[in-house]
Amino acid sequence: MTASLHLDLGLLLQLLLLTCWQTPGLVGATVPAAPVNVSVTQLRAHSAMVTWNVPQGDTVIGYSISQQRQDGLMQRSIREVNTSSRWCVLWDLDEDTHYSVQVQSVGPQDDSQPSRAVHFRTLEKSDHYPAGVLDHNEPAMEGLGMTPHLQTGELLIITTVLLLWAAVIALFCRQYDIIKDNDSNSCKEKAKRPLVRAPPPYYSTSAGSSPIYHNGAVRSSRLHRASSSISIIRV
Known part of the structure; x- marks a missing residue:
């Protein structure tokens, strides 16, 4: 028994x-590990983008983001499920303000531990920094590996556009100089040409006319030029 x-x-x-x-x-119940490689990119005066990676082997169905101003005046939580996204846009931020953000992976049963806090500062409206530039003075900043790629791509685009504009301007100036030189040569050729004067008119009488006698004077029946007529006077 x-x-x-x-x-x-x-x-x-x-x-x-x-x-x-x-x-x-x-x-x-097993929970996923905390997200890694959390970074803040695409900084603007009123928005920023958070990106992260999930360790391999974890089953993740969403994410949860905790956003907080460093002065403690504002806190916000963003939670998305049934998604495989590894990025999120933070909106309605204050310009020139320091924030911290943490990311959690949402598993089928429970959420992971929060990631390490990432600090960033939004830009001012007058700032013109390239997209993806972070505040390098922040000691806890992560994910800076994406910034050089973004800067390099933008610099290549800007350089290409500037070179195209320079080529167009140079071509235009060259064509303008050619047209100007052609016009100048045409004017010089016209100035070198001699002036052709028309011969004085000739006055002649008809071939069948007879000599004219007037007061004992005889004129030739053919007067080639009015200025060369001859008069003969008999005594």
Whole structure:
């Protein structure tokens, strides 16, 4: 009887442990690890982007973000489930203000531990920093590896645009100089050409006309030029 009772208690204990192992929500449920490589990019005066990575092997169905001003005047929580996104945009921020943000992974049963707090400062409206530039004076800043890539891409685009504009301006100036030189050469050629004067008009009478006598004077029947006419006077 005693042996049978010990056997029943042992079997019951094994069944209880097996049931707890198959139902993590009851005892010892596993939770995902905290997100890693948390970084803040795309800083603006009133917005910023938070990105992170999830360790391999963890089952994650969403994320939870805690945002807080360092002066303690504002706190905000953002929670998204049924998503595989690894980024989130923080909006409605105050310009030139220091914030801290923490990210948690949402698992099927429970949330992970919060990540290490990341501090950042929003820009002023007058600032013109490239997208992705963080406040390097913050000691807890993470994820700076993305910043050089963003800066390099933007610099390449700006340099390409400037080179194209320079090429267009140079081509325009060259065409303008060619047109100007052609106009100048045409004017010089016109100035070097001699002026052609028209010959004076000739006046002549008809070939069948007879000599004209007037007061003893005889004129030639053909007058080639009015200025060269000859008059003969007989005594």
